[in-house]
Amino acid sequence: MLDIKLLRENPEAARQAAVKKRMPDRQAAVDRALSIDAELRELLPRIDAMRSEQKTAGKAMGKLSPAEREAVLDGQKRLKAELQQLEEREKQLRADLQAQLALVPNLPDPDVPDGKDDTENVETKRHGTVPQFAFEPRPHYELAEAQGWVDFTRAAAMAGSRNYMLFGDLALLHDAVLRFAVELMVGRGFVAVDPPLLVRDAAMYGTGFFPGGEEQTYRCEKDGLNLIGTAEVPVTSLHGGEMLAEDELPKKYVARSACFRREAGTYGKDTRGLYRVHQFQKVEQVIVDVADKARSIAHHRDIVQNAEDLLQAFELPYRIVAVCGGDLGVPQAMKYDIETWMPSRGNYGETHSASRFYDYQARRLDLRYRPKDGGKPLFCHTLNNTVAASPRILIPLLENHQQADGTVRVPKALQPYLGGRAVLGKPQR
RNA sequence: GGAGAGGUGGCAGAGUGGCCGAUUGCGUCACCUUGCUAAGGUGAUGUACCGGUAACGGUACCGGGGGUUCGAAUCCCCCCCUCUCCGCCA
Known part of the structure; x- marks a missing residue:
């Protein structure tokens, strides 16, 4: 497959690859991959930040007294539930991205002649x-x-x-x-x-x-x-x-x-x-x-x-x-x-x-x-x-x-x- | 097909719930040192993603996938692979 970075930087090259290879159905995969990638890139920083918070608080908890522990537990549980939803979405997006990326054909070299068959x-x-x-x-x-x-x-x-x-x-x-x-x-x-x-x-x-x-x-x-x-x-x-x-x-x-x-x-x-x-x-x-x-x-x-x-x-x-x-x-x-x-x-x-x-x-x-x-x-x-x-x-x-x-x-x-x-x-x- | 043991970084091999992205050894790289067939010393050294011009910061990854938990390399379930024994067989 192609590097997703290549798709971001030069999506037209990937689209043209599918055109040159006469694979119209595969051409659409380029744009589907890019839109999934965009959503994922919006989602990831949010998830990372939440995980960071969860991790920090969780680590600190090991050193707390039972009473103090009770106090933060509720917040942690809420965070966890929220995180789980976003993580599910992340998993879905990653799988979709992989599937679309797998459809994008390799770029034909310039020395490949044009032609239909x-x-x-x-x-x-x-x-x-x-x-x-x-x-x-x-x-x-x-x-x-x-x-x-x-x-x-x-x-x-x-x-x-x-x-x-x-x-x-x-x-x-x-x-x-x-x-x-x-x-x-x-x-x-x-x-x-x-x-x-x-x-x-x-x-x-x-x-x-x-x-x-x-x-x-x-x-x-x-x-x-x-x-x-x-x-x-x-x-x-x-x-x-x-x-x-x-x-x-x-x-x-x-x-x-x-x-x-x-x-x-x-x-x-x-x-x-x-x-x-x-x-x-x-x-x-x-x-x-x-x-x-x-x-x-x-x-x-x-x-x-x-x-x-x-x-x-x-x-x-x-x-x-x-x-x-x-x-x-x-x-x-x-x-x-x-x-x-x-x-x-x-x-x-x-x-x-x-x-x-x-x-x-x-x-x-x-x-x-x-x-x-x-x-x-x-x-x-x-x-x-x-x-x-x-x-x-x-x-x-x-x-x-x-x-x-x-x-x-x-x-x-x-x-x-x-x-x-x-x-x-x-x-x- | 049946029974058991195990899968951890480039490789080898510790680690049985928070101090672990992970001791240590080998390898690799950098620097230093040394005149008795090249050895010794010091330091560095995982991958990927996200943000950032960068320095850097964050997250994920201990065979793969799910689960328990505030928290999993570590506990539970499923799958894959390797090894040993039994059965079968070219």
Whole structure:
């Protein structure tokens, strides 16, 4: 969330943030928060003064004789009753303020392009050559089904739509991709993490998914736990409530986890194949560092580069887009998506999403550090990006590297993870 | 799931109704001192909010939430977490 002080000093910036992000309902939260804050600031000095009086008199009472005590008791009781009413109001206001503040979106950085939705994202880079096939290329689902690598029909029968089962070489490729991703990041100094998949509301709230993302989330009501949609949630929350030393920053983590998304409201979208599914595996990079915008921006470049290096190792054409205001989420200050060429779509499809938040998540998570110079504790900055999400990344791998006989070429970088094999699948003809 | 023990400041660990925002130790910072492989001395050192240009003043916070009381770290209730034992289990 944003600092209430920022709202007081520059409410227009917060309103404009909601406008740029195309979140009209969230815009109203700014003014609601400010009016609650104003009432609270009128109330607090009165409460403080009364408490001060109560405390002083109460302390003195300990030293009084029983008779003298009787004399002040009545006044104390009246004060207490009055105070209780005001305190109730204070509690209500604080809760309301918190609720409204939680709705105010993070300020988009100036380098976020204007735009209403993903069609207005701005391409900033293109890498690799889109393949030209001398034969009729097949979409990944046809290719994989022909090889016996995937079963959508039976998976849907037992688990519902948007489910799949991987078999044989494709199951192995899936795992190879994820292992490659983890090792790439470990080689760059990131600490491997295997996080919880079920988390409390506080973690969802702290990372900015709640309130707002409840419909996207599978929930175990009985235990009050939520299945994560990304390892960003448990890993960014890891140090929530802590006071870190500046010396231990930056914290760099790479987490491999299953991810679960209800995909509510996407009926009829991307229904075929492995693109949009309820459950997948993802390797995610997360950085927690000091409150320094320039460093955050540098980290942002680095984590995008990490993903680019993976795609280049996989010999896949991709492009990078700067996500526009209307397509930006509540907590992000700036986001790059990396889209990889998917022949069946005749287009690039999102495979990575790199976000920087500054202190928006850290503030919600109460994630702070003590600066070396001995200054006041500050909220950390957080960032994250996909390294590899599978099976979605299998789409470009299968489709770009398919061969005329229905087999699939394995990029050199992945061969060591597949027993040295250069080709997957049996020739179809 | 059952029984018990515990959660206190950056960390460790005292404190069982007013003298406690909290002894002490470690760590950190500042200054001083010292010529035998870097040790010793002195002092400072929680966070947040409100008011104030500031100095400063006030309030809240001892896992979280409620309650008792004029007054709660301390007593009562609920929840969460950690540890030990039993049961169950991948």
